[in-house]
Amino acid sequence: MKTDIEIAQACEKADIYDVAASAGIEASYLIPYGRDKAKVDLKFLRERKDRPDGKLILVTAITPTPAGEGKTTTTIGLADGLKRIGKNVIVALREPSLGPVFGIKGGAAGGGYAQVVPMEDINLHFTGDFHAIGAANNLLAAMLDNHIQQGNSLHIDQRRITWHRAVDMNDRALRNIVVGLGGKANGVPREDSYDITVASEIMAVLCLASDISDLKARLARIIVGYTTDDKPVTAADLKAQGAMTALLKDALNPNLVQTLEHTPAFVHGGPFANIAHGCNSVTATRMALKTGDYVVTEAGFGADLGAEKFLDIKCRMAGLDPDAVVIVATVRALKMHGGSAKTELKEENLETLEKGLPNLLRHVDNIQSVYGLPAVVAINRFPDDTEAELKLVEASCRKLGVNVVLSEVWAKGGEGGMALAEEVVRLCEQPHTFRFSYEDELSLKEKIEAVATRVYRADGVDFTPAAEKELAKLEGLGFGKLPVCIAKTQYSFSDDAAKLGAPEHFRVTVRQVKVSAGAGFVVVLTGEIMTMPGLPKVPAAEKIDVDENGVISGLF
Numbered sequence: 001m002k003t004d005i006e007i008a009q010a011c012e013k014a015d016i017y018d019v020a021a022s023a024g025i026e027a028s029y030l031i032p033y034g035r036d037k038a039k040v041d042l043k044f045l046r047e048r049k050d051r052p053d054g055k056l057i058l059v060t061a062i063t064p065t066p067a068g069e070g071k072t073t074t075t076i077g078l079a080d081g082l083k084r085i086g087k088n089v090i091v092a093l094r095e096p097s098l099g100p101v102f103g104i105k106g107g108a109a110g111g112g113y114a115q116v117v118p119m120e121d122i123n124l125h126f127t128g129d130f131h132a133i134g135a136a137n138n139l140l141a142a143m144l145d146n147h148i149q150q151g152n153s154l155h156i157d158q159r160r161i162t163w164h165r166a167v168d169m170n171d172r173a174l175r176n177i178v179v180g181l182g183g184k185a186n187g188v189p190r191e192d193s194y195d196i197t198v199a200s201e202i203m204a205v206l207c208l209a210s211d212i213s214d215l216k217a218r219l220a221r222i223i224v225g226y227t228t229d230d231k232p233v234t235a236a237d238l239k240a241q242g243a244m245t246a247l248l249k250d251a252l253n254p255n256l257v258q259t260l261e262h263t264p265a266f267v268h269g270g271p272f273a274n275i276a277h278g279c280n281s282v283t284a285t286r287m288a289l290k291t292g293d294y295v296v297t298e299a300g301f302g303a304d305l306g307a308e309k310f311l312d313i314k315c316r317m318a319g320l321d322p323d324a325v326v327i328v329a330t331v332r333a334l335k336m337h338g339g340s341a342k343t344e345l346k347e348e349n350l351e352t353l354e355k356g357l358p359n360l361l362r363h364v365d366n367i368q369s370v371y372g373l374p375a376v377v378a379i380n381r382f383p384d385d386t387e388a389e390l391k392l393v394e395a396s397c398r399k400l401g402v403n404v405v406l407s408e409v410w411a412k413g414g415e416g417g418m419a420l421a422e423e424v425v426r427l428c429e430q431p432h433t434f435r436f437s438y439e440d441e442l443s444l445k446e447k448i449e450a451v452a453t454r455v456y457r458a459d460g461v462d463f464t465p466a467a468e469k470e471l472a473k474l475e476g477l478g479f480g481k482l483p484v485c486i487a488k489t490q491y492s493f494s495d496d497a498a499k500l501g502a503p504e505h506f507r508v509t510v511r512q513v514k515v516s517a518g519a520g521f522v523v524v525l526t527g528e529i530m531t532m533p534g535l536p537k538v539p540a541a542e543k544i545d546v547d548e549n550g551v552i553s554g555l556f
Contacts, residue, residue, distance in 0.1 A: 004111050004556045008119035014262045023264040023291045036118050039253040048290040055323040055428040059298040060307035062360050067332040070380040074328045075298040077114035077409020080261040081417025090292030091265035094280045096123050097198045099170040102541035112410030116265045120552045130168045132251040136244040137166040137202045143240045149187050158190045161225035168197035172534030195531040199275045204519035207269035207281040216245040222518035254284035261414050273300025274490040277309040282318045301490040303363040313483050321434050324427035325367045325375045329360050331385045337501040346384040357396050358502035372435050374427040378407045440481050444471050447484045452508045456493045463510045470513040485521040487529045495527030
């Protein structure tokens with residue numbers, strides 16, 4: 001059996017100019033990076049502003065498990081399936097982070113015969129967007145420390161600096177560091193830390209900005225710390241926004257690639273959904289909507305994270321109205337939620353499957369009841385799934401009025417996604433009234449409580465004294481109308497990763513709150529969530545290699 005990278009390397013890729021032409025993008029708008037990838041100038045979006053938007057389809061999933069769900073694979077396979085039934089379709093995905101690529105997850109460009117290519121480039125440096133984001137982030141950090149070194153005319157309180165440095169790598173040793181050691185010439189000593197680049201506010205800013213002017217304005221609003229008399233200090237105060245924008249101007253243009261079946265795909269931006277807002281860029285989504293009649297996008301991790309943030313943050317800011325939602329699940333993962341060990345997943349077990357099904361049903365109910373959107377469940381079928389298990393999933397979902405469609409895109413590509421494509425087209429014609437899980441007028445605490453009780457189904461929220469104090473301060477500074485971006489473990493509806501399935505009678509603990517004024521939301525840290533992951537005992541990097549001809553292996 002071929003590996004994902006072997007399948008991708010065997011693909012006869014179309015010339016990127018031909019891919020663009022198939023999407024109606026003229027060659028004059030392309031900024032090519034070789035023959036198989038290009039950036040698309042934002043001028044294209046401005047000149048297409050009067051074209052009606054296509055249908056927007058969000059692909060999300062159940063709460064992830066080590067058994068895997070295949071959300072990105074389904075997203076790509078669904079797009080190829082829509083193309084096979086004659087639809088004009090575009091994919092809109094996030095760029096993978098090097099952290100998971102070299103850590104535990106491996107590649108993130110789909111799998112099997114449902115991938116975007118060039119797979120190796122997309123998973124590694126691609127067009128340099130993440131490097132530009134890291135450089136802009138660290139330029140701001142350098143200018144902040146230099147300002148303090150040069151006399152600190154803004155009276156920045158060194159104990160209340162909130163801006164972190166960033167690197168796109170899982171590196172736990174950088175979670176807590178000390179900078180400025182070595183004497184007066186080397187800066188002022190202080191405690192500091194690193195976030196992984198995908199958790200940086202710069203990543204969120206890039207993904208939510210509508211154009212260069214908006215990008216610069218958002219960068220200017222970033223708060224880096226507070227003065228000794230408790231006033232916020234911004235990037236504009238440090239006169240950093242112009243140089244940061246210069247570093248990011250090319251990164252703001254969406255990246256165009258293709259699937260194995262030559263369906264056009266925008267792959268742009270990559271915030272994590274457990275610690276950031278988990279969606280691809282607004283510019284890429286809008287460009288796709290002005291190009292395709294159907295746009296298939298995905299949001300990270302389970303629907304309680306990526307989909308919630310896609311709907312409550314991205315759609316709110318960008319004025320998007322999704323037409324349908326696909327919720328991806330596997331029988332194997334549902335059995336894990338019901339208590340099966342990973343070693344037992346090949347055996348039929350209707351008892352643990354039934355115990356795990358409430359996880360799927362809660363996600364389905366949230367999409368329908370909380371957000372008012374039509375949904376379909378896509379089951380990624382494995383060879384060991386039995387007919388009895390599949391019928392149990394289907395019967396349970398039908399009680400909520402939701403259809404279940406088997407997806408075989410990993411093995412068959414677009415052909416295995418045609419049935420799902422037909423159901424999605426049907427759903428896109430259904431009337432719906434999209435709504436958020438909370439309104440702008442609520443206080444920050446009320447917004448947090450709304451997500452926790454309505455989406456996670458918690459009994460309530462407990463705030464640490466530090467979080468209470470920070471929330472009150474942010475309300476006083478005028479940030480109370482912003483949406484909330486809750487950072488939470490991806491492995492549970494709760495803030496405790498050990499609570500699988502659909503836990504009940506739990507409370508969520510908010511331990512820290514900070515404003516991302518440039519991104520335009522308030523970040524809420526719960527449980528033990530961290531903004532810098534670590535590598536596992538056996539990192540995926542140990543299996544990655546390159547031969548004397550430059551051919552990469554081991555990348556998933």
